[in-house]
Amino acid sequence: MVVRKSWVPALGTYSVGSSNEPFNPALGDELLCPELEDFLNVASMANLAHVYLSEENEWHARGEPTEIAIEVFASRFDWNRGRWTKGSKPTWQQKAEFPFDSAVKKMSLLDSTPANGEEKNMLFSKGAVDTILRNMGELASLCLRILALAQRSFDPSTQVLEGMDYRRDEVEKNLQFLGLVGIYDPPRPETAGALKQGIFTWEVVIDILAYGLWTSALCLSSFSLAMWGFGDDNLGRGCNRQYSKECELVFRACATTFVCLTWFALFLTWEMVNMRRSFFRMQPKSKKYLTKWAYDVWRNQFLFWSIHAGFITVIPILYIPIINDVVFKHTGITWECLSPSHGTEASERHLPMRGWLASLRCKGITGPLQKQED
Helix, strand or coil: CEEEEEEECCCEEEECCCCCCCCCCCCCCCCCCHHHHHHHHHHHHCCCCEEEECCCCCEEEECCHHHHHHHHHHHCCCCCHHHHHCCCCCCCEEEEEEEEECCCCEEEEEEEEEECCEEEEEEEEEECCCCCCCCCHHHHHCCCEEEEEEEEECCCCCCCCCCCCCCHHHHCCCCEEEEEEEEECCCCHHHHHHHHHCCCCHHHHHHHHHHHHHHHHHHHHHHHHHHHHCCCCCCCCCCCCCCCHHHHHHHHHHHHHHHHHHHHHHHHHHHCCCCCCCCCCCCCCCCCCCCHHHHHHHHCHHHHHHHHHHHHHHHHHHHCCCHHHHHCCCCCCCCCCCCCCCCCHHHHHCHHHHHHHHHHHCCCCCCCCCCCCC
16 A cells, blocks of 8 residues: 555645555655644554664565555655654653544544653544545545544643553544545555455465364354253254254253354454454553453444344343244253153163263252162
8 A cells, every 4th residue: 555645734735656665655755844744743653553674775564554554654754653752762652542443433542742841642543534525535536545634632731641541532532633645555466366366265264264163163062061961962853843842952952052153253243353452452551451351342332232232132032932942943041950760761871871960960969860770
């Protein structure tokens, strides 16, 4: 990706010449003027990408493609993030990070810098421009991806500490709009080979298999525990067609597997919120080591309530007649003890081997279940 144009309200549109080195900020013509400083601060600070010149005198970059493109644009003016955030006395120090969230369509960084003997705190933000339509015409006509840059200054008396927990809706408000950037994403050289291979490359297939095998192993384990661990291994007859008392155990095992599979998928939705960090450590610098995940979950309330609705819908599917045993071929999950007389003759022949497990779960039974003598 390459930033081809930028628009600043007080200055107009800036264009970048063509370049065959997307990571090289030295190629392309741009001129710096004082009015651009705030704009470039946001472009560089609201960014986690790293653009650098290697020892072999080649430009390299690490990070998300969109952020790399914006960081290269800022570096054209010698406004590289490393210039302001590294060294023994960095100009800007990061206090908090608000990663991109699909609910609010933006990301922000809260930074501070010394100014006139006091600490100046600034919020640098970039995101979608759904509400800014008037000034998007020229950039949109070029089929560029458009992002807005904005900032907010805090009152000097406001205490901003690194690692503090902030409410995103309270921090990302009253933003000052600074301008737009239009990003061009050309076809990549490796795209041709990928199109020939199709979407199911070896890498994708391996990822799908790994997740599928892990999920299937957990589901199979839940079925096996319900069937042979806590049950009497009575598989019944005709249980794939209709419910009967003989199929009670099989239907309960199927219900256990259904719940596990559904809840695994729902939890995966939360895990995918941040592709780089663990669900339990989305904010590594937070001091709330054990409860920070709860705050992160609550921030996206639409996703929070959607997932909870998914958890709740499992209940009627399990316990409402006809829906459970006719439509889904399972029944309500229970934890009662199976009596020695439960099941078929085949199951009774195996009771002595499972007696030790039954003694653990059945109140009042202290020894192995034995087959009753005639």
